[in-house]
Amino acid sequence: MLLEVRSYLRARRQASLSDLAIRFRSQPDAMRGMLDHWIAKGKVRRIACASACGKGCGGCSAASQPEVYEWLEVTPNALH
Numbered sequence: 001m002l003l004e005v006r007s008y009l010r011a012r013r014q015a016s017l018s019d020l021a022i023r024f025r026s027q028p029d030a031m032r033g034m035l036d037h038w039i040a041k042g043k044v045r046r047i048a049c050a051s052a053c054g055k056g057c058g059g060c061s062a063a064s065q066p067e068v069y070e071w072l073e074v075t076p077n078a079l080h
Contacts, residue, residue, distance in 0.1 A: 001026075005034050009044060009071040017067035035069055043073050 001024060008023060009015060015023075021031045038044035047070050 002034055002037060005031075006038065006043070006071075009038070009069065010073070012071075014047070014068055014070045017069065020069070032067075038071075044069050044071055046070075 005020065005024065008020070017028050017031060017035075020026075020035070021028045024031065026034075035044055035046075039046070047068050
């Protein structure tokens with residue numbers, strides 16, 4: 001499943017933890033473990049809510065901020 005997560009994040013560039021958990025029919029804690037694998041390899045990072053939506057408005061409360069993850073590796077198809 002790690003390779004499927006990699007492919008999904010590469011294609012989308014960003015995804016929330018809830019989106020990933022739904023997509024892969026996994027519990028959020030299990031999904032975090034898979035994401036931690038890619039974070040340790042330097043391929044993924046967790047980004048702040050404001051960075052994810054691009055608004056930086058501060059409208060997300062601490063309790064409602066989604067966990068958003070971003071794929072960092074640039075793939076050859078993304079260069080065009």
